[in-house]
Amino acid sequence: MVAVATALSAGTGPAEAAPVRRAPAGGFEELIVASSMGPVKVQVQWAARGGSSALYLLDGLRAPADHSQWTTDTDALRQFAGDDVTLVFPVGGHSSFYTDWYRPSSTNGQPTTYKWETFLTRELPEFLAGYGVSRTNNAIVGVSMGGNAAMTLAAHHRDQFRFAGSFSGFLNPSYPLWNQVMRAAMFDEGRFNIDDMWGVAGDPAWVRNDATAQAERLRGLPMYVTSGNGVPGPLDLPGGVGNTINAAGIEAFSVIAASTFRDRVAALGIPARVDFTTGTHTWPYWQQSLTVARPMILEALAGDR
Template sequence: MVRRLALATALAAAGVPVVVTAQAAPETVAARALAAAVPAPDGSRAVAAAANGPGRVIDLTVYSAAMDRPITVAVLPAADPEAPAGSLYLINGVDGGTDTADWREGSNWLTKTDAIDFFGGAQATIVMPIGGAGTFYTDWQADDPVTGRHRWRSFLTQELPPIIDSAFHGTGRDAVAGLSMASSAVFRMAQEAPHRFRMVGSFSGCVRTSDPAGQAMVASIVTARQGNPINMWGPPGHPAWAANDPYLQAEKLRGVQVYVSTGNGVPGPLDTLSGPGIAHNPVKLADQLLIGGVLDGITVVCTRMLRDRLAELDISATFDFRAAGTHSWGYWERDMHAFWERARALLTP
């Protein structure tokens, strides 16, 4: 491969026309991935794969035995899908990556950032689960009569990774990053499976979920999505709240690489009419400045608390406190880039 590339480069420099063999078509990659996917012992399995996404993105449908339903997972295969590659799991925020019937029209990592182009040449598999709006991506204690059965932690840490590994030549050396509501979830994933998720990135989030302020924040998000927080971790004060609080369980992060970033709510360089996603719409800008400003004004306080907690435990972590910025996709795209610079060596063989 290297010799062919060197020859092609030399010929091109000499003005000789070169025909480069294209990568396998997404449809072919999808079919191969589905055929190679190995079912999990609990019955979780890949049931469909289609090149329905933009670019090389594959819609992988995975049946979750824990939730007893199919889950869509958008996968951007590695640059060479037939070679070993670690996986970067990108977990979405409060709406689960889709605020419409089709995730390709919703707000998520692949539609609101440059992830598809940015990772286009990376020898890493990008994995974005769809769904989980208002669930905190955790295992609920009871089925919710309105929102259903949620066993997201089991799905994300036990069921999905082996299927991804078998379908896309995974190495078992993975990283996970999430924003806003998902910030606490990605820490729980790393605490649950540190042997797999060896690096975690949290952007604009509050990970302390069991103190009074944290419980109020969790309850407001869950109820806004018509769920009952008692079905998640029980009534306030139930031991499950503390057991699922990454701040209290921080000792389990020892040995995991940690990257945390946040704005502070002060208008920054992307909070303008020409900023990402604003399209010169003053209403959108006002929402970003007001709501987004308040939210990152809160998350900066949470992030300082986490910094102090990890320092107290002598757990190494990188914290990026932006000088300005709101709770918005333009800044999370930058966070994703910065996180990748640290995760690249871990994930690429």
């Protein structure tokens, strides 16, 4: 049974959980956290021995409203079950790029303005601190839409994150081609208007939210970036020809972005592990990427545990 811990108040600001000395030792919960966007569900697997470090895991463009796909489409919970690291799965963020938007989307009747950067770097850490989770000893990884977000959030909040990972992320959105690719994808996935997110192409918000453009801010941070090459491999589901073709096409864009990021950090002399594999834009490959990243994540978080 899933326990639900509610942290809502009559006021407009986020309500923190009652302070405790250590995080619960193990177990899975669903929390409801107040935010400027309204209540946000957050699924957590508590650190096995009540440790304070945490790993944030971000979904892709089709992020469901009721659960994180990390919890259903990968074995992330099992992988980290014995580790003293709390897994944090924000729920929602459909077509949001986990960023602070300028205004609500004007093409689908969105009632509130997405403020995901504020939530992930201020409201949620403040709430989790009440459970003994550190505000400063965290890692963050994301897939697809969440991959670039993980890198840029780490770039702009170095006091919070000690590791960042992107699995098939779109790491160069300010490049002219990406504006149109993202525009089409976001309109198809929920009729969202990209201009309401970061303004028209050329607005400073595009560069601020571009992991490749912000590479210098990532200097000294352990990073793992990976992408498939778009060629179907052993983890693609047999019989799912249509889905595999779509996933192959999307991953072909991802590998270009990852290559651009690799070349940028290399030119700056910034160490980063960047892997290219056979595969497409789908969860079995991202589960595999998390397996590879896990030792790096644990090492990065080991200092304060």
